[in-house]
Amino acid sequence: MEPQSVSLTDKWQELERQLLMQVTKRLPVTLTRGKGARVWDVQGKEYLDFVSGWAVNSLGHCHPVVVEALVKQAQTLIQVSNQFYTIPQIELAKLLIDNSCFDRVFFCNSGAEANEGAIKLARRYGKLRLGGAYEIITARGSFHGRTLATTAATGQTKFQQPYFPLPEGFINVDYDSVEAVKKATTEKTCAVMVEPIQGESGVNVPSDGYLRGLRAWCDERGILLIFDEVQTGIARTGSLFAYEQAGTEPDVMTLAKGLGGGVPIGALLAKEKASVFGVGEHGSTFGGNPLVCAVGLAVLKFVIDNDVVGNVRRVGNYFRARLEGFKVKFDFVTEVRGRGLLLAVEFTDDIAEDVVLECLREGLLVNRVKPSAVRFMPPLIITEKEVDEAVGILDKVLSRRV
């Protein structure tokens, strides 16, 4: 296929420009079908997908286990109000609790909503246990979502500026510095909220001991430690949850992306002592409905029963080693970062956009996580053979720049 063919806009792309709010800078491809680690566009061109719905499609596209759970539940019960008990919600809660350090779950529909819930929970905790403390310390370069409160929590001015004034009570400090958190802590602080690895600002892995240091500080001050595992959770980094590798446990954790394997679901988990919502103090119409919970249950069961964590470690290490090879081969590749199957390659210059577009032409979907870095978040069941294929395409694209 000729290189210029993917930049040809089709009728759908023209309609999108007329009909949709123009908030998303899309790549010039209209996708219609997916299977495993591959997707196809309207022209029938095939792509290897190392974006996977933005670290969402844990089991790849249209995995039989996901499809079966979805179809079966769709034929049984899709949605009822949360004023009634439903079984998939309780089964998914049990599986999450049996496999984590938490005691209780609240289900919602997205990562932002899970974090919004965590913020409200921390404020409730502050009111009940900490004399009205309400401030939450978060990190610069973090990403916690697009609602007003999670935008205030997100330590990146580019997301905040268009919406000033934002809800107050969020202090953004340097990531990977326990000292910075200590300095920002006052009698008004009720919680510290961080990502175990920062995803959206470039796959930033903190130093060993950072998360344990935060734990010790939060214990000393009696404040809550919240981990946003929306991106790192569900095996993405080579353990079911990233906190396991940090050798510490937060009081509260949020999940979304990989949990549903493609259906919109979010979860807020807390230890008993932090689980302070009273009846009527939080809620959601769709949150935890039978349809998404049945799928989340099937995905999480598959991940646990099939040692997907083992695959993420094995293939993740293999992928990482192959990417490290680029550092030797190309002098403009400076760093390989990340854990498991959440990896990024850093370049000396702002070439990520061009690399993404050239990979697209060659049939590989990757993500420009920042102007100078490309991120990889393939399905968790990706094989070494598929990694070889992706690395081959990357090698071809990068070789043109020498």
Ligand SMILES: *Cc1c(COP(=O)(O)O)cnc(C)c1O
């Ligand atoms: C994607 C992401 C969010 C937001 O999730 P949405 O489902 O888009 O609302 C929050 N936190 C982190 C760490 C994320 O990666």
